[in-house]
Amino acid sequence: MKRKHSFVLVPLLGLSMALTACGGDDSSGSDDSGTGSDSGSSEAVGKVGVILPDTESSVRWESADRPALEAAFKEAGVEYDIQNAEGDAERMTQIADTMIGNGVTVLAIVNLDSESGAAIQEKAQSQGVATIDYDRLTLGGSAEYYVSFDNTVVGELQGQGLADCLGDKDANIVYLNGSPTDNNATLFAEGAHSVLDGMSNYKVVGEQAVPDWDNEEAATIFQQLYTAADGKVDGVLAANDGLGGAAISILEGAGQAGKVPVTGQDATVEGLQNVLAGTQCMTVYKSATKEAGALADVAIALANGDEADVTGTTVDSSDDSEVPSILLEPQAITKDNVGDVIDDGGQKAADVCTGKFADLCTEAGIS
Ligand code: BGC
Numbered sequence: 368m369k370r371k372h373s374f375v376l377v378p379l380l381g382l383s384m385a386l387t388a389c390g391g392d393d394s395s396g397s398d399d400s401g402t403g404s405d406s407g408s409s410e411a412v413g414k415v416g417v418i419l420p421d422t423e424s425s426v427r428w429e430s431a432d433r434p435a436l437e438a439a440f441k442e443a444g445v446e447y448d449i450q451n452a453e454g455d456a457e458r459m460t461q462i463a464d465t466m467i468g469n470g471v472t473v474l475a476i477v478n479l480d481s482e483s484g485a486a487i488q489e490k491a492q493s494q495g496v497a498t499i500d501y502d503r504l505t506l507g508g509s510a511e512y513y514v515s516f517d518n519t520v521v522g523e524l525q526g527q528g529l530a531d532c533l534g535d536k537d538a539n540i541v542y543l544n545g546s547p548t549d550n551n552a553t554l555f556a557e558g559a560h561s562v563l564d565g566m567s568n569y570k571v572v573g574e575q576a577v578p579d580w581d582n583e584e585a586a587t588i589f590q591q592l593y594t595a596a597d598g599k600v601d602g603v604l605a606a607n608d609g610l611g612g613a614a615i616s617i618l619e620g621a622g623q624a625g626k627v628p629v630t631g632q633d634a635t636v637e638g639l640q641n642v643l644a645g646t647q648c649m650t651v652y653k654s655a656t657k658e659a660g661a662l663a664d665v666a667i668a669l670a671n672g673d674e675a676d677v678t679g680t681t682v683d684s685s686d687d688s689e690v691p692s693i694l695l696e697p698q699a700i701t702k703d704n705v706g707d708v709i710d711d712g713g714q715k716a717a718d719v720c721t722g723k724f725a726d727l728c729t730e731a732g733i734s
Contacts, residue, residue, distance in 0.1 A: 522558020
């Protein structure tokens with residue numbers, strides 16, 4: 368079943384120029400240099416609002432996504448407004464209302480939970496504003512498009528990465544999953560299980576979802592699971608670098624850091640440093656430049672009333688509807704290829720190779 372789209376966006380030619388004059392907010396911006404330069408016939412129009420979820424569940428949103436989104440919209444000559452809901456769904460709703468009031472023609476959200484996300488999208492739709500799910504699918508939502516990575520593959524890479532670090536031995540595994548309100552977290556866990564469950568030498572001795580991906584709560588949860596397993600934990604499937612870091616902090620206290628492989632995701636500075644130090648077995652790199660670029664392409668197509676190029680559709684498990692999607696390919700990162708992230712511009716060597724990590728970077732051929 369295809370999602371029904373009940374409205375057609377009319378391109379508002381010249382709006383970009385008009386809105387440019389009202390700039391001044393440092394979280395919004397525009398750059399007309401690219402306007403109309405590509406196609407000649409259809410100018411990039413409208414204004415795109417993006418609402419990021421928080422600053423706590425991962426550093427990626429402010430340190431990677433925001434700058435990548437700004438760069439993508441500037442390059443496209445599109446006016447934009449990027450805000451962060453600070454982990455508060457009500458705040459996200461208010462930001463959306465304000466953005467709609469300020470004339471955004473396309474609204475992209477990273478939902479904090481599907482229910483609040485769907486309500487935001489419904490309201491936007493009723494006001495003629497097209498919506499996009501950025502990174503997280505809003506179950507039961509009405510987004511025209513979904514832009515993300517293949518999140519099941521992310522989980523598979525984590526599962527395979529952990530298996531590669533553990534090898535053939537018998538091993539007890541603990542899963543530290545992402546937020547139960549995040550559809551991605553479900554997909555990550557499914558992907559990891561699809562790889563690891565078939566390996567009979569591994570046993571799951573604990574598994575818990577971490578509400579809101581809260582890193583501090585993750586440490587408490589991991590400590591409990593670790594104690595309940597009598598410390599007999601040989602590997603940790605942690606869904607992102609923040610949760611991995613929480614597990615590593617507990618393992619450090621138990622003198623086990625570096626002995627028990629831990630996975631992660633986001634290729635954050637801390638995650639890459641842990642990979643270089645050997646306390647984390649792998650992370651998953653998802654280029655913010657690519658994801659933001661894909662979002663900008665889709666937003667521009669919507670603003671122009673065009674169809675966006677997609678890689679396929681994603682099924683919304685809540686109602687079996689199909690959402691046209693761009694799903695990018697994630698990359699597994701181990702000690703051997705940390706340099707790939709740096710070479711791709713995902714992190715700067717100057718940020719990763721600080722203090723005691725300088726020598727590890729040199730050893731890994733990163734400069
Ligand atoms: C994203 C991850 C991120 C996590 C916590 C997920 O939806 O895909 O990259 O680490 O949320 O913010």
